[in-house]
Amino acid sequence: MKRAAYNIPNLLSASRLALVPVLLFLAYQGWAHSYLILLAISLATDGLDGYLARKWDQTSELGARLDSWGDFFTYCTMALSLFWLWPNILWEQKWFFILGLITYLVPTITCLLKFHELPRYHTWAAKLAALLMVPAYYTLVLFDLPLFFRCVTVFHIWVALEEVFITFTLNKNHYNVPTVFHARERMRRHRIRERWQQRKARIQEKMGLKLRSGQGRRDKKSKSELK
Numbered sequence: 229m230k231r232a233a234y235n236i237p238n239l240l241s242a243s244r245l246a247l248v249p250v251l252l253f254l255a256y257q258g259w260a261h262s263y264l265i266l267l268a269i270s271l272a273t274d275g276l277d278g279y280l281a282r283k284w285d286q287t288s289e290l291g292a293r294l295d296s297w298g299d300f301f302t303y304c305t306m307a308l309s310l311f312w313l314w315p316n317i318l319w320e321q322k323w324f325f326i327l328g329l330i331t332y333l334v335p336t337i338t339c340l341l342k343f344h345e346l347p348r349y350h351t352w353a354a355k356l357a358a359l360l361m362v363p364a365y366y367t368l369v370l371f372d373l374p375l376f377f378r379c380v381t382v383f384h385i386w387v388a389l390e391e392v393f394i395t396f397t398l399n400k401n402h403y404n405v406p407t408v409f410h411a412r413e414r415m416r417r418h419r420i421r422e423r424w425q426q427r428k429a430r431i432q433e434k435m436g437l438k439l440r441s442g443q444g445r446r447d448k449k450s451k452s453e454l455k
Contacts, residue, residue: 238277238288247266251302251309296346310325314369327382327385328381328384363376
């Protein structure tokens with residue numbers, strides 16, 4: 229367990245969490261250039277940690293949790309930093325930021341209510357949305373071009389709906405569930421295993437009854453012979 233916890237993918241995810249207060253400090257001080265450079269490094273680790281974890285077969289629940297928390301605090305930082313660095317942009321795009329907040333809160337609250345944990349599905353749609361959000365955010369703040377940002381925000385509606393469907397489908401919180409179809413297939417296999425285990429238990433119970441019955445008859449026969 230210790231060997232699985234301390235690996236490069238998990239350290240990259242943890243580093244993204246460690247960069248959050250630094251990013252907030254840079255934004256609060258108004259150092260936009262330094263903030264954007266460090267944010268780019270932080271976002272690069274978001275894609276690199278998952279890639280390395282899969283390539284080196286080091287995926288784990290701890291890594292999924294670190295990645296989820298890293299995403300949560302990094303995106304909160306990105307939104308809050310706009311308030312300090314680019315308040316005009318934040319005000320102009322307020323309805324899209326509210327939409328983005330709703331698309332994050334709905335699946336998160338749904339998962340918290342059912343599993344008491346943050347979702348860590350890392351769906352393909354969520355990965356694509358995160359990848360697209362990087363150029364969308366930078367084109368918005370550097371060139372004041374909001375169209376791409378708005379399109380990516382609207383795409384998050386599907387990301388949120390799929391995560392809600394996955395939460396309703398699963399019986400416990402899993403990590404790395406690419407799509408709702410994978411969630412349905414996982415539950416189908418779970419039901420098959422449950423039915424097989426129940427059938428196996430019934431067969432073992434019947435065999436146990438037969439053995440006990442046979443042993444009882446043998447005991448009675450031995451007693452009668454002794455008499």
